[in-house]
Amino acid sequence: MENFEKSRGGRPRAFDPEAALDAAMHLFWEHGYEATSLAMLREAMGLTPPQIYNAFADKETLFRRALVRYHEKEIGFALDALSAPVPVKEAIRLLLMGAAEAYTRPGKPGGCLFISGALAASPQAQGIADELKTYRKATEAAIAARLAKGREAGELPADLSVERLAKYLTGVMHGMSIQARDGASAEDLRALAETALAAWAAEVRQAADAKGGTDAGPVLHD
Amino acid sequence: MENFEKSRGGRPRAFDPEAALDAAMHLFWEHGYEATSLAMLREAMGLTPPQIYNAFADKETLFRRALVRYHEKEIGFALDALSAPVPVKEAIRLLLMGAAEAYTRPGKPGGCLFISGALAASPQAQGIADELKTYRKATEAAIAARLAKGREAGELPADLSVERLAKYLTGVMHGMSIQARDGASAEDLRALAETALAAWAAEVRQAADAKGGTDAGPVLHD
DNA sequence: TAGGTTTCGTATCGATCACTATGGAAAATT
């Protein structure tokens, strides 16, 4: 596993590319893509500009590599939760609770890089914003897929809209990310997740009630 | 109302400051504070740099004025909903449905300026990020206040945590803002809000059940 | 050791950033 990249002759690198990438990832996570200057990266990575550009091509490539590393190293909880051999409700619970922990990890920036990285961007960085949107959409799609699997397994009402519920759950995670940025604690986020999960029960109950013929009408219209 | 600022002699302005501020607000809304350059502002506002600086001091002051204008002109729905003479549940419903509409208004950038403006920022723009956080926290506090008022009116269980519920509802609004940025339609957001409001009913029911002595246990643990 | 290859450190590159000095033009005041 070590020395994966074969030496092709020439002077060897005087730094660890993965450690440098980690430093860059944390900086992007904290300040976003455009607001992170090369001067800041240089200091955090402990490298000179030519070292950075030789190893990572340019700032945009460095950011995209940081996204991949973030996806692999920081938010594995999401894939773990959605692929866990548990009922769909428990899987979603693991997902939200994992987010509560990952978004408030000590020593790490609050929230999710896929949101903080570039919600708004200059026209020049539109491609970066689009890339992040793609990551967010992939999460939503993964949630929808897990919900659909649960529905097919009979764990959810057959007439439940998984797309709609996935949008809600993704939105809740996004909201948790911003709350984390605003200083919410892991416990705050867990409480938020609990309330969000209560909606799940209500939504399912509502669908089940409608199915059973005892339609109680819109839940909130009283 | 017109000619509010008295002429103090000298050559009058050749442009409408409010129209220029509107243009700046939309640009900040779309691209965020730091990613909006003066060149972009100059073109969108139809002004020369000295005109901008004479009227608005500097970029930061211009942005803060844009925030005030946004608060007054674009998201009045929030204050309207929270101060409407209706039961608290209906007020919150108005709030979320108002957000669904405001975040997807045709011809306007998606989402909320208070979120898109600067979730992440460079160290130099930390003050701007803090200012936006203050606006977000004010919304959360206003929601909590309305919930507390409803609780005192007997519309909510006495043991309900308004802070916790306010954090959830604020988080949902934040999530709606990001979903809007990612292309969600007003109908998508209304559906998201409906699901979020179902959580409300579940949470209240849960508290009421616990109060009534028929504790059914955590809703989702089955 | 000679040749080839890659990275190293130093010193920048042009472009763009937010911002302003300057001087004349236009309107209000006297």
Added chain:
DNA sequence: AATTTTCCATAGTGATCGATACGAAACCTA
């Protein structure tokens, strides 16, 4: 009309942006 005051347009300011040119240094192969 004379004076004062403010705004206008032109043309730039120094600073920082992302990204490099250059030649020396350090490795490999032969």
